[in-house]
Amino acid sequence: MSKRIIIDNDLLQIMLDRLCQQLIESHDDFSNTVILALQPRGVATGLRIHKKLEKATKKKIDLGYLDATFFRDDFRRQAGPLRANATKVPFLIEGKRVILVDDVLYTGRTVRAAMDAMMAFGRPKDVELLVVIDRKYSRDIPIQPNYVGREVMCQESEKVVVDIKEIEDKKELIWLVKK
Amino acid sequence: MSQLSVKHLLGIKDLTLKDIELILETATQFKEVINRPIKKVPSLRDVTIANVFFENSTRTRLSFELAQKRLSADTINFSAAASSVKKGETLLDTVNNILAMKVDMIVMRHASVGAPHFLSKHIKANIINAGDGTHEHPTQALLDSFSIKEKLGSVAGKKVCIFGDILHSRVALSNIFALKKQGAEVMVCGPATLIPKFIADLGVKVEFDLRKALLWCDVANVLRIQLERQTIKYFPTLREYAQYYGINKQLLDSLNKEIVIMHPGPINRGVELSSDVADSGHSIILDQVENGVAVRMAVMYLLAGNK
Numbered sequence: 001m002s003k004r005i006i007i008d009n010d011l012l013q014i015m016l017d018r019l020c021q022q023l024i025e026s027h028d029d030f031s032n033t034v035i036l037a038l039q040p041r042g043v044a045t046g047l048r049i050h051k052k053l054e055k056a057t058k059k060k061i062d063l064g065y066l067d068a069t070f071f072r073d074d075f076r077r078q079a080g081p082l083r084a085n086a087t088k089v090p091f092l093i094e095g096k097r098v099i100l101v102d103d104v105l106y107t108g109r110t111v112r113a114a115m116d117a118m119m120a121f122g123r124p125k126d127v128e129l130l131v132v133i134d135r136k137y138s139r140d141i142p143i144q145p146n147y148v149g150r151e152v153m154c155q156e157s158e159k160v161v162v163d164i165k166e167i168e169d170k171k172e173l174i175w176l177v178k179k
Numbered sequence: 180m181s182q183l184s185v186k187h188l189l190g191i192k193d194l195t196l197k198d199i200e201l202i203l204e205t206a207t208q209f210k211e212v213i214n215r216p217i218k219k220v221p222s223l224r225d226v227t228i229a230n231v232f233f234e235n236s237t238r239t240r241l242s243f244e245l246a247q248k249r250l251s252a253d254t255i256n257f258s259a260a261a262s263s264v265k266k267g268e269t270l271l272d273t274v275n276n277i278l279a280m281k282v283d284m285i286v287m288r289h290a291s292v293g294a295p296h297f298l299s300k301h302i303k304a305n306i307i308n309a310g311d312g313t314h315e316h317p318t319q320a321l322l323d324s325f326s327i328k329e330k331l332g333s334v335a336g337k338k339v340c341i342f343g344d345i346l347h348s349r350v351a352l353s354n355i356f357a358l359k360k361q362g363a364e365v366m367v368c369g370p371a372t373l374i375p376k377f378i379a380d381l382g383v384k385v386e387f388d389l390r391k392a393l394l395w396c397d398v399a400n401v402l403r404i405q406l407e408r409q410t411i412k413y414f415p416t417l418r419e420y421a422q423y424y425g426i427n428k429q430l431l432d433s434l435n436k437e438i439v440i441m442h443p444g445p446i447n448r449g450v451e452l453s454s455d456v457a458d459s460g461h462s463i464i465l466d467q468v469e470n471g472v473a474v475r476m477a478v479m480y481l482l483a484g485n486k
Contacts, residue, residue, distance in 0.1 A: 067208065069208075070208075070212065070220035070221070070222045070480070071220060071221060071222075075222050075483075075484060076225070076226075076483060076484060079182070079485075080181065080182030080484055080485055081181065081182060081480065081481055081484025081485075082181070083181040083201075083204075083205075084204075084205055084208040084209075085208070086207070086208060086211065087208065087211050087212075088211075092216070116221070117220075119217070120212075120215045120216065120217040120219075121215065121216065121217075122216070
């Protein structure tokens, strides 16, 4: 197993700042927008972006954690069930603009499941997707992100590991790992 | 990936500590699901479950049925009273006929000890034991552990006393296994005639004095006197039982300590528990019922998830 850094710490911080600027550009003061971070690996990114946005807009923004495990389409098709994580959405998304946040967009199946899971909390006005890494040309279903940190082209035998921490850290990096 | 080490839930005895922890952790997520505005997830939409009840039940059966509906499973219900069992069909034939209709999972309650174990050796579907005679009632023990964990933060190190008819209780046996595996201290308390011989071999303390047992424990799991299973007299009268082993507010107040009161239901008010205790702030009896749905969802989800 070999691994190499594809995005270093400096670039990662610039990327997160840029994503926040793009969000502010289209969501104004976030008065009608909520952020849903996908469990488990979208949570750290969600927290970081949420913190930056609250600082920039000087407003309180709703942040929830959404787990899509019970909505997955591969249940009973794998060796065993996946471990479920906590869903914490202490608000309704009825009529709201929702930003889904995840680390890597690969086949798109998790995002599809998340959109199903999200509907239990109301009918949103619109839904957007933010991902740190978009693995190009690897989609199983037609789902495209609205905000992308970096597009990456890699093989199926490779894996992108996004090591973003909940609190800013000099060790934050993005790796390309050969399985 | 996280899966159970068993294909059927026949008893707590067969589960590992890891299995119990996985079920309780998954149940925590399902408890959040059943408190949402839309209480349903699609996980088991291609699974058919038969609830086969050869013995009466209200709570357990409703709880299983609700859990199945929340998971989007298709369900059929069968009760022995209105079936061909009365015409002399054997258990295996009855179940095989149900399975021929493409059923994936069987939830069974039976008056005979070992009935689900027998079935598990002969059929392919997943089996969940919803109570077999005086043997085990695993989902009740799991929901009891879940409720203790929710109330007190953990099960390990807690002192739990089970009161009442230990001899005829499947809830007691399953609870003893579950609590011991999770590192709790367990005591049983009741009249000597209703405490099975050699129960201390399971690693539990035995106490015949209600007050001493209450002084010892953090959690009191109070059981019903199962008159329907008692073929001989184990104590003179219910009134006398209530006098020696009934828990009332006056008694609890005199102990000067906090005790969590649990009961698997149905309660015989005025016998094992007085109304002012059953309805008090110490009682988590209705939480147990709510948690029952979440725990059963977790069990069925995890069993069905294995390919």
